Amino acid sequence: MRERDIEIYLRDEVKKIKGRAYKFESPGNAGVPDRLVILPGGRVYFVELKAPGKKSRPLQIAQQKKIASLGCEVLEIDSLQGVDEFIAKVCEGK
Template sequence: MTKVTREKDIERYLREQVKRIKGVAYKFESPGNIGVPDRLVLLPGGKVYFVELKASGRKPRPTQIRQQKRIKDLGNEVYVIDSFVGVDVFISKCEGRI
């Protein structure tokens, strides 16, 4: 049986890694808009990303998928991350754009 990594542990790791590359990962909440991504990541050079965090192996709910599509349709990037490795891949992409 595979051990499930908790969402809050992945979220903490994301915050630490974003801070390491001189960015911030704000907790994102939008009253009246159910399903918005968990974090708004702001990086040097004006780079902005929306990040939905899930426990390992978990998938976004339909309301989250709708919000992600809406954000993407406006030209923004949305990432769904469910592992420490996923955070590392995201950070690598970000470092290449700073």
């Protein structure tokens, strides 16, 4: 399974629950999470996607900490099951 496959699955599953999973790029800020997930009700999540078993690099971890320090939720997902768990979690919190 490739990271790209998980990213596509996340995008499609978020769309099913009426949300958006925008590709997040921030010029001059390397290491930001891959997707900005916005759900109904103003819920926002930054999601770093990885191939199974892979972990964030130190620069990515630093960016994740900066974002989290501002009160935003940052997640790392490395499997289709992880996407399913994220979707279940956010659907419970409606």
